Amino acid sequence: MNILGLFYYWVFAIVLMIGFYAVIAKSNYVKKLIGLSIFQAAxxxxxxxxxxxDNGTAPIFQDAATVYSNPLPQVLILTAIVVGISTTALGLGIVVRIREEYGSIEESDIQERDRQ
Amino acid sequence: MTYLSHHLPALQVIVPMLTAPLVLLLKPDGLARLATTAASALAFAIAIAMTMGVLDGHTYTYRMGGWPAPYGIELAVDQFSALLLLVVTGASTFALLAGQRSVDADIDSSRQPLFYAAWLLALAGLSGIPISADAFNIFVFMEISSLASYVIIAGGPDRRALPAVFKYLIMGTVGATFYLIGIGLIYLMTGTLNMADMELRIHEVGDQKPILVAAGFITVGLALKAAVFPLHVWLPNAYTYAPNTVTVFLAACSTKVSLYLLMRFDFFVFQGNLAGHDMQFAAFLMPLAVLAILVGSAVALFEKNIKRLLAYSSIAQIGYIVLGVSFVTIAGLTASAVHIFNHALAKGALFLTVCCFATQCTGLRLTDLGGIARRMPWTAGALVVSGFSLLGIPGTAGFISKWYLIVAAFEQGPLGMALIAVIVVSSLMAVVYIWRIVEAIYFGESTIDLSAVREAPAAMLIVTWIAALANIYFGVVPEIPVSLSISAADTLLEHLP
Structure with a gap:
């Protein structure tokens, strides 16, 4: 088992699950959004x-370097970060509106108030 | 002319996307709506032009920025994409043409430019997904369309829309992130994001386990977005509490676009490459489809609010589409693709009639609408026609797709017989829930005073009737959707070993 060699992937999986747990288990809307952000960060x-x-450098031609890291994933993830920020911002905006309308951001309170 | 037709795939997305910021600036009354409707109609015209081209045997490919395919972002339109583009742009255009009165009632005039800008972004995102051939680009379009749809769903006066949209946001984002993880794993193993290129390179990957995991993430993520049972819980409330015009637009097309992507990925990218993928795929989806069909229809039987009832019926109809997919045969996929088109027609027309009722009547529970047909006979007539199409009465569009689905199930042998029984039972339940609506609006007595209710405005009625009559037209002359669907099924399955 190459556990240490796959260290980065373990971090990914653990952080992912921490975020996912918060999304599912927390009933507070802001905590859910925090979980969602952690989930996306993973x-x-x-x-x-x-x-x-290993030993790769930035992809700029120079005599000393022979191994280059792939820049594309970073570019992709810049886009995904922007998407994540927009999602969080919109989510928080909705939470503010929910607070204005219901006076609470707990899922159980809101369900109770809707039933009335 | 040829020069312009070359650019059609790019224009399909660019027209709504660039009109969106312009609409924000159009403060005076009605201008924003006019510009949005014009942009949507232009997008519809582009989709029709490309459909004609595709029917003539053309396929459109477009290199964004002139970069060649596996490196740059490629746009590609084939028969299947053309079918989806027709559904998306058509739904948006019909909803906008009919929806003026309804939007005025739901949204203050000062906020309308914002609402229409978000609408156009949703349209741009939803039409971008079928066009793009680049997996990451599709993710971006998916998020553009989702974020914009959250905004327009939450835009109405009903406060219950807010928790509904929050739930949709959480589940939608989890679905999209699952998709992103899948794409990441494939990129890790193949080094490409272009779907055609992925398909070629997955063979060369020695260890198939990460690809299998990616297939799982992508299938579940997209099933979440497509509201496949049991991942549908965001759908009923989001459709019910959204402004009525928005429900027309999104109910007709948003889940279908995710289903399209699910089919694209699972057949085009994975099917030929992963050993036994077709079996796993079918074994996973078929039970879910059967449950969706039965549970969706059964819940619709007991719903009291007409929008909620139709939303649960949508879950059952998504089940039909998934059932066709799970056969992994030409006939099954054809049935699914035809049903994507026909269900959009039927459900779009039904929600348009709901939109008409809502402009005249304050409540949308069946008891509120009791006897409203006496006051609004034309709207009620359109509801009956499109209801027939949802049931699959011969001579309507719904019949065509049910027919194809039953033929496809027939090929499955003994299991197929059981599935046909499921389809028949669910159709009978559909008869009951559509009859409940018809009974209420024709023979019921309303609990509220309907004496002031009059027929919906003529412009709305005309659009609603065009949509209802389209159900009959495509039931009698189904060549266009059927030939598009057959070629779509052929392209999806040709990669099967």
Whole structure:
């Protein structure tokens, strides 16, 4: 078992599950959003990890370097970070509106108020 | 002319996307709506032009920025994409043409430019997904369309839309992130993001385990977005509490686009490469489809609100589409693709009639609508016609896809017989829930005072009736969707070893 060699992937999987747990188990809407952000950040780690090569340098031509890291995953993840920020911002915006309308951001309170 | 037709795939996305920021600036009353409708109609025209081209045997490919395919982002339109583009742009255009009164009732005039800008972004995202041939680009379009749809769903006056949209946001983002993980794993193993290139390179990968994991993530993520049972829990509330015009638009196309992507990935990218993928895929999806069909229809039987009832019926209809896919045969995939088109027609027309009722009547529970047909006979007539199409009465579009689905099930032998029984039972339940609506609006007595209710505005009625009559037209002359679907099924399955 090459556990240490796959260290980065273990970090990815553990962070992913921490985020996912918060999304599912927490009933507070802000905590859910925090979980969602952690969940997305784990995927960023996965992408950044795959672009790195041992002893690789930035992909700029120079005589000293022969091994280059792949820049594409980082570019992809810049896009995904923007998407993640927009999602969090919109989610928080919705939470603010929920607070205005219901006076609470607990899932159980809101369900109770809707039943009335 | 040829020069312009070369650029059609790019224009399909660019027209709504660039109109969106312009719409924000159009403060005076009605201008924003006019610009949005014009952009949507232009997108519909582009989709029709490309469909004609595709039917003539053309396939459109477009290199973004002039970079050649596996390196740059490629746009590609084949028969299957053309079918989806028709559904998406058509749904948006019909909803906008009919929806003026309804949007005015739901959204203050000062916020309307914002609403329409978000609408156009949703349209751009949803039409971008079928066009793009680049997996990561598709993710970006998916998020553009999702974020914009959250905004327009939450835009209405009903406060219950907010928790509904929050749930949709959480589940939608988890689905999209699962998709992103899948793409990441494939990129890790193959080094490519272009779907055609992925298909070629997956063979060369020595260790197939990460690809198998990727297939799992992508299938579950997209099933979440497509509201495949039991991942459908976000759908009923989001459709019910959204502004009525938005429900027309999204109910007709948003889940179908995710189903399209699911089929693209599982057949085009994975099927030929992973050993036994077709079996695993079918064994996973078929039980879910059967449950969706039965549970969706059964819940619809007891719903009291007409929008909620139709939303649960959508879950059952998504089940039909998934059932066809799970056969992994030409006939099954044809049935699914035809049903994507026909269900959009039927459900779009039904929600348009709901939109008409909502502009005249304050409540949308069946008891509120009791006897409303006496006041709004034309709207009620359109509801009956499109209801027939949802049931699959011969002579309507719904019949064509049910027919194809039953033929496909027939090929499956003894198991197929059981599945036909499921389809028949669910159709009978559909008869009951559509009859409940018809009974209420024709023979019921309303609990609220309907004496002031009058027929919906003429412009709305005309659009609603065009949509309802399209159900009959495509039931009698089904050549266009059927030939598009058959070629779509052929392209999807040709990669099977």
């Amino acid at each position: 995927v960023f780690l996965l992408y950044i990890t795959m672009g790195k090569i």
